[in-house]
Amino acid sequence: MKDFLKIVYSYVLAVFLSPLRLCPVRKDRLVFAGLTGGETYEYACNPKYICEYIRLEHPGRFQIYWVVSSPERYRGREGADITFLKHYSLRSFYYLMTAKVIVTSGSYAPWFPFRRQQYLINTWHGGGAYKRLKDNYEDADRLQRRKLKFCAENISLFLSTCERATTCLFRGAFHYQGEILEIGMPRNDCLVTGQTEALAEKVRAHYRIPQEDHLVLYAPTYRTPSQKIILDGDTLLETLERDGVKWHILFRAHRFQDREAAICVTGREILQAGDYPDMQELLCAADMLITDYSSAVWDYSFLYRPCFLYVPDLQEYLDKTGFYTDIHKWPFAMAENQADLEKQIADYDEKTARENIRRHHREMGNCESGHACERVTERILEVCK
Numbered sequence: 001m002k003d004f005l006k007i008v009y010s011y012v013l014a015v016f017l018s019p020l021r022l023c024p025v026r027k028d029r030l031v032f033a034g035l036t037g038g039e040t041y042e043y044a045c046n047p048k049y050i051c052e053y054i055r056l057e058h059p060g061r062f063q064i065y066w067v068v069s070s071p072e073r074y075r076g077r078e079g080a081d082i083t084f085l086k087h088y089s090l091r092s093f094y095y096l097m098t099a100k101v102i103v104t105s106g107s108y109a110p111w112f113p114f115r116r117q118q119y120l121i122n123t124w125h126g127g128g129a130y131k132r133l134k135d136n137y138e139d140a141d142r143l144q145r146r147k148l149k150f151c152a153e154n155i156s157l158f159l160s161t162c163e164r165a166t167t168c169l170f171r172g173a174f175h176y177q178g179e180i181l182e183i184g185m186p187r188n189d190c191l192v193t194g195q196t197e198a199l200a201e202k203v204r205a206h207y208r209i210p211q212e213d214h215l216v217l218y219a220p221t222y223r224t225p226s227q228k229i230i231l232d233g234d235t236l237l238e239t240l241e242r243d244g245v246k247w248h249i250l251f252r253a254h255r256f257q258d259r260e261a262a263i264c265v266t267g268r269e270i271l272q273a274g275d276y277p278d279m280q281e282l283l284c285a286a287d288m289l290i291t292d293y294s295s296a297v298w299d300y301s302f303l304y305r306p307c308f309l310y311v312p313d314l315q316e317y318l319d320k321t322g323f324y325t326d327i328h329k330w331p332f333a334m335a336e337n338q339a340d341l342e343k344q345i346a347d348y349d350e351k352t353a354r355e356n357i358r359r360h361h362r363e364m365g366n367c368e369s370g371h372a373c374e375r376v377t378e379r380i381l382e383v384c385k
Helices: 002-016 018-022 045-057 071-077 090-098 142-154 163-173 186-193 197-207 233-243 279-285 296-301 314-320 338-346 350-364 372-383
Strands: 026-033 063-068 082-086 099-104 119-122 157-160 179-182 214-218 229-232 247-251 263-266 270-272 288-291 307-310 333-335
Touching (some): 002 018, 018 090, 045 063, 045 099, 071 082, 082 090, 099 372, 163 179, 163 350, 197 279, 233 247, 279 296, 307 338
Parallel strands (some): 026 063, 063 082, 119 157, 229 263, 307 333
């Protein structure tokens, strides 16, 4: 039903917005859109990093517009060259219809009636090529395929993080036949080049964590397992602090996941990071990542820090969702219960882990360059000549 409504909505909107097609497309105008459906992460991900690079390297070159759920939250960020607009407002539709370039991490592409002379860059929002998408083309029904076809026809350019993503996601799941730039994800530039200190300090200052203390980030992906998945934070801290170092747990629930629902972490000193606006900053600050099926493992792998998969529902997830890349070939230690997780942490070998990650990058056809923001900006400048 949701896909059917999106298709109907796109046709109705095309008729409703047809008068705006008389307005010229402006080559000095850019519109950015993060993920919709959750206010916390809207000004984030790849569009944010491209936007900030453009503003830094080409000040005043463009009038930039961001579409968000609550523009008032971003008034402090507005300036002479950047304005925040409310999603689905007539004003936002005007700028979406008249900007030469639209940069999105997925939103608007599947249903908005963009014009032929506009240039839509889809940066996507998941690294690597891991969990299978709900709308995988081969498994999709007729309505899903119609939505994917509309989406593919809308997009002018995809950014790819690795060759496997190009094959499995963009050519496969999305059935996209247009141009793909295999340059990596703009949000990963800082991770690939190792420029993480300033962002890590920002996180530590936000949570008032001393410099000498260590951070473990627990960031599970969204799902509704039949069993409740609980990570015992107190027991985990006992394991981590055996060498005398003070640790803190940051818990970042998925934006659609209720903190008290199917997946949670218990303990006295759990720092809630679900409302922190930028995942990459958390990755920069984390001395260790514990996750499950999240594509954050791809981004974090470029830091070569300890990463563990806590997957009590592995068989259920394999049956319900599955993967493009066999999870047993991922270069991270995997545990189906907490005792095993703590053993994997105790037995961690940095040299072996680094070798496994490098092998994984080769097998996935890694395209991360550390210069994705620069390369995308070059394309935007070319399009807007």
